[in-house]
Amino acid sequence: MPPLLASWDRDGYVELPAVLTAAEVAALNERLAERFARAARRAHLTSLPGLRELRRAAIGGFKLRDRLLAPWAERARDRPWTAALIRLERARAELVSAVLREDGADRMVMGYLTDERVRAAAGSPRVLEALTELFGERPVLFFTTSFRTGGQSETHVDSFGEDPCDASFVGASIALEDFDIANGPLFVVPGSHRLDARERERLTSLPTPPPGAVPLLTRSGDAVLWHRDLVHGSFPRLDRARSRRSLACHYAPRSALPRRARLRPLGTAWYRLDRLAAESPTLTRLLAER
């Protein structure tokens, strides 16, 4: 068995050095800093009366559009109006994430829909190569979160446990600065993807970090990929003056996307915004292929 697959099977995660160059990390950090600053400036928007209702109506409209578009989705890619729809979709994603804006502009979700630097980092050739080996086919990206300060993620697994197409979904974190024990590094419980579901649940219900948690002292520009059933999370940021910037990405095998996009995740706060991808499967697929 090739080494990557052997350690994946044994540990449930793999570390990939240098998936981004120092210049790529710096450019992405600069872009994210601008976007976080912009999000902080418009934070007051979320409290305006009527915005949630507006968002619900916008989502309703986009769902209808998606249903109408679905029969032509395959041919739509070559149509001249596809580019316009994609621009519209990006604007929608921007609007919705501005309205929902989780965690006081501390994380930016679905940034890949609206930012080419996020897309480029998530689509780094080294990461795609490893995912292709793990999936046995080309991956698609369906979810990203950029962390401005980072750390403090509860112990969890990424599986929603509802649909078999989740079987091969993979999570990843690309470090945008060095992780060390003081800035809330990620941790994994190696091999926990092979435990039975009840034992995994027990581990995720214990206080963070659970027994067996191993910190990942990832260097800036490196990535770690983990199995959807692997117990993971992050240590507290002991030094509150520091950040642990990173880009978390979730990928599925290309053939699973149409079914995955129909999934309705179970609705933990963490996954709430994953519904955005689910609400627009047709355009998410078109976007993923660009």
Ligand SMILES: O=C(O)CCC(=O)C(=O)O
């Ligand atoms: O970077 C983190 O703190 C957590 C990322 C994560 O657990 C995930 O994307 O599932």
